[in-house]
Amino acid sequence: MxxxxxxxxxxxxxxxxxxxxxAGGSLGACxxxxxxxxxxxxxxxxxxxxxxxxAGSENLSPDGFDAVQRMAxxxxxVRCDGLSTGSGFxxxxxxxxxxxxxxxxxxxxxxxxxxxxxxxxxxASVAGxxxxxxxxxxxxxxxxxxxAAADPAPGDAVTVVGYPEGGRLTVTQGSVIGTTTDxxxxxxxxxxxxxAPVEPGSSGSAAxxxxxxxxxxxxxxxxxxxxxxxxxxxxxxxxGDESAFTGLPECDA
Numbered sequence: 613m614x615x616x617x618x619x620x621x622x623x624x625x626x627x628x629x630x631x632x633x634x635a636g637g638s639l640g641a642c643x644x645x646x647x648x649x650x651x652x653x654x655x656x657x658x659x660x661x662x663x664x665x666x667a668g669s670e671n672l673s674p675d676g677f678d679a680v681q682r683m684a685x686x687x688x689x690v691r692c693d694g695l696s697t698g699s700g701f702x703x704x705x706x707x708x709x710x711x712x713x714x715x716x717x718x719x720x721x722x723x724x725x726x727x728x729x730x731x732x733x734x735x736a737s738v739a740g741x742x743x744x745x746x747x748x749x750x751x752x753x754x755x756x757x758x759x760a761a762a763d764p765a766p767g768d769a770v771t772v773v774g775y776p777e778g779g780r781l782t783v784t785q786g787s788v789i790g791t792t793t794d795x796x797x798x799x800x801x802x803x804x805x806x807x808a809p810v811e812p813g814s815s816g817s818a819a820x821x822x823x824x825x826x827x828x829x830x831x832x833x834x835x836x837x838x839x840x841x842x843x844x845x846x847x848x849x850x851x852g853d854e855s856a857f858t859g860l861p862e863c864d865a
Contacts, residue, residue, distance in 0.1 A: 679755050679757070679824065680757070680771065680773050680783070680820060680824055681726050681773060681781055681783065682725075682726050682754045682755035683701050683702045683753070683754065683755040683756055683757050683773075683818065684699060684700075684701055684726055684773045684774055684775070684781060684817070684818065685699070685700045685701060685702065685708055685723050685724065685725055685726075685731070685753070686699060686700075686723070686724045686775040686778065686781075687699060687700050687708075687710055687714055687715070687721060687722070687723055687747075687816065688721070688722040688723075688724075688778070689714060689715055689716075689717075689718050689721055689722075690718070690719045690720045690721070690722065691716075691717045691718060691719060692717045692718070692719055692863035692864065693717060696714070697775065697777075697778030697813045698710055698711060698713075698714030698715075698775075698813060698814075698815045698816045699714075699774030699775045699813065699814055699815060699816040699817040699830075700714070700723075700747065700816045700817075701756075701757065701773070701816070701817070701818035701826070702753040702754070702755060702756040702757075703756055703757075703759065703826075703851075704753075704756050705752045705753055705756065706748060706749045706750075706751070706752060706753065707746060707747070707748055707749070707753075708723070708746070708747040708748075708749065708753070709744065709745070709746065709747075709816070709818075709829060709847065710744075710745050710747060710815070710816030710829075711743045711744065711745060711815045711816045711829065711830075711831050711842075712738040712739060712742075712743045712744060712745045712798070713743060713798075713815065713831070714745065714815050714816045715736045715738065715745045715747065715860065716738070716860070717863070718736060718860055718863075719863050720733075721733040721736060721747060723747070723749065725753065725754055726754065726781055727754070731749050731750070731751050731753065732749065732750040732751065733747050733748070733749060733750070734748045734749060734750050735747070735748045735859070736748075736859075736860050737857035737858055737859050737860065738857060738858065738860060739850050739856050739857050740856065740857075740858065741799070741800040741850070741856065742798070742799045742800060742842055742846050742847075742850055743796075743798040743799055743829075743831045743832075743842060744829065744842055744846075744847060744850055744857075745816075745857075746851075746857055757818065757820065757824055757825060757826050758824070758825045758826070759825065759826045759844055759847065759848060760821055760823075760825035760826060760827045760844045761825075762844075762845070763804070763827065763828075763843045763844060763845050764788045764804070764821060764827045764828075765788065766788050766789060766790045767787055767788065768787060768788045768821060768822075768827075769785065769786075769787055769821065769822050770785065770786050770787060770788055770806045770808050770819050770820070770821065770827065770828075771783060771784070771785050771808070771819070771820045771821075772784045772785075772786075772806075772808045772809075772810060772814065772817050772818070772819050772820075772830055772839070773817055773818055773820070774810075774813070774814045774816065774817025774818070774830065775813055775814070775817075776810065776811035776812065776813045776814045777811055777812060777813045778813045779813070784808050784809045784810070785808060786806050786807040786808030786809065786839070787806065787807060787808075788804060788805070788806050788827075789805040789806055789807060789838065790804075790805050791803065791804055791805065791843075792805055792840075794840070795834075795840075796831075796832060798831070799831075799842055799846065800846070801843075801846060802843070803831075803840050803841060803842060803843065804819075804827075804828050804840070804841040804842075804843050805834075805838050805839070805840060805841075806819065806828075806838065806839045806841060807837075807838060807839070808839050809837070809839070810830050810833050810839040811833075814830050814833075814839075815830060815831055815832070816829060816830065816831075817829070817830040818830075819839075819841050825844075826844055826847070827841075827843070827844050828841030828842055828843050828844055828847075829841060829842040829847060
């Protein structure tokens with residue numbers, strides 16, 4: 613990409629603020645939350661997969677989900693000032709990766725696995741130099757992918773697994789277009805540009821290569837419907853530095 617789009621027109625952060633309201637006033641942090649929808653519908657949006665794709669039927673578990681789908685987690689953030697949704701994915705048995713803006717201003721986090729199971733969040737911390745966050749869980753997560761050893765090249769296939777609009781588990785596909793500087797100025801270094809479809813609520817979704825390895829983390833999309841990813845090289849660097857993440861500040865009383 614040769615030019616940098618304007619911050620207002622070109623990029624929309626995908627944290628999916630729900631804009632919930634009640635008669636007589638808006639839903640705030642101290643209000644009564646509406647009843648949440650059922651965890652995860654039984655049907656999953658199918659992906660258009662090549663025979664050697666990690667989401668292929670040969671990798672299905674007895675419950676009908678493959679490893680790519682099993683590692684995805686839906687995140688509801690009961691914020692200090694409302695409610696928002698995002699996505700995340702496991703990197704080990706009790707650690708999730710998502711975006712900083714997905715967990716920011718959190719009063720509590722509600723985590724649901726691919727099969728509708730509630731998982732308690734113990735702690736959350738955010739990176740200072742990237743739109744990344746770590747969430748530690750109280751229980752084991754169903755599945756964790758491998759992080760790729762290197763960033764992808766232009767033309768490489770990409771699969772995105774997450775919960776757009778806070779809805780059902782969805783798998784979309786595309787390819788890597790190239791790299792660009794971050795138009796939101798949230799990430800150190802360059803970010804990846806792909807044409808894999810994403811929507812509000814897709815923030816924090818894992819982007820995977822054909823081997824099922826994580827090559828990036830979705831954090832935004834452009835006005836031309838291109839998705840932006842924090843590259844796996846940045847994620848690896850952040851995870852290798854204990855000082856890269858700090859705890860979330862508490863909500864004001």
